[in-house]
Amino acid sequence: MATILVVDDERHILQYYGEELAEEGHEILTLDSGDSLLEKISLYKPDVVILDIKLGNWDGLELLQDIRKCFYDMPVILCSAYDTFKRDLRSIAADYYVTKSYDLSELKGRIRMAIEARLPNPATMIH
Numbered sequence: 001m002a003t004i005l006v007v008d009d010e011r012h013i014l015q016y017y018g019e020e021l022a023e024e025g026h027e028i029l030t031l032d033s034g035d036s037l038l039e040k041i042s043l044y045k046p047d048v049v050i051l052d053i054k055l056g057n058w059d060g061l062e063l064l065q066d067i068r069k070c071f072y073d074m075p076v077i078l079c080s081a082y083d084t085f086k087r088d089l090r091s092i093a094a095d096y097y098v099t100k101s102y103d104l105s106e107l108k109g110r111i112r113m114a115i116e117a118r119l120p121n122p123a124t125m126i127h
Contacts, residue, residue: 001025002047002115005040007063008079009033009056013100017050020104021111034058038070046074048114050107051094053080061090068093075114079107 004026006017014030022028029044031037034055041049049067053060060078067074078094091097095117096110 001027002111003027003029003044004048004050004111005029005031005044005046006050007031007034007037007055007060008050008052009054009058010052013052016102017104017107021108024108024111026111034060034063037063038066041067041071041074047118048075048077048111050077050079050111053078053082053091064093065090073118075118077107077110077114 001024004021006014006028008014008017009032011032014032018028018030029040029046031040035058051060051064055063060080064076064078067076075095077096077098078091079098079100081100083099095114098107098110
């Protein structure tokens with residue numbers, strides 16, 4: 001289906017998201033820090049990036065700005081345990097914002113929306 005890069009410093013989140021999203025048919029790549037994030041995106045060209053905001057020594061909102069500078073059309077879903085970052089103006093650069101939960105319904109829905117938004121619209125294609 002899609003290649004998804006999950007960036008989170010909590011290994012149990014990486015494992016849980018990886019298992020759940022792989023069951024949906026996605027190829028999952030994981031990264032436990034912001035180190036080499038742009039290189040990973042360039043190398044693997046994921047369809048969607050799921051990005052934690054608090055990444056140890058890394059600021060996910062700053063990483064989001066870096067992604068936008070280099071890969072302006074890359075769908076990014078901010079995923080945080082804290083909904084207070086929704087009010088941070090830097091979070092506007094993300095396509096979606098999801099509060100972490102063990103119920104991944106909302107996250108899976110946002111992933112579907114992000115993937116569908118990237119697909120070319122057959123009605124607008126010239127034959």
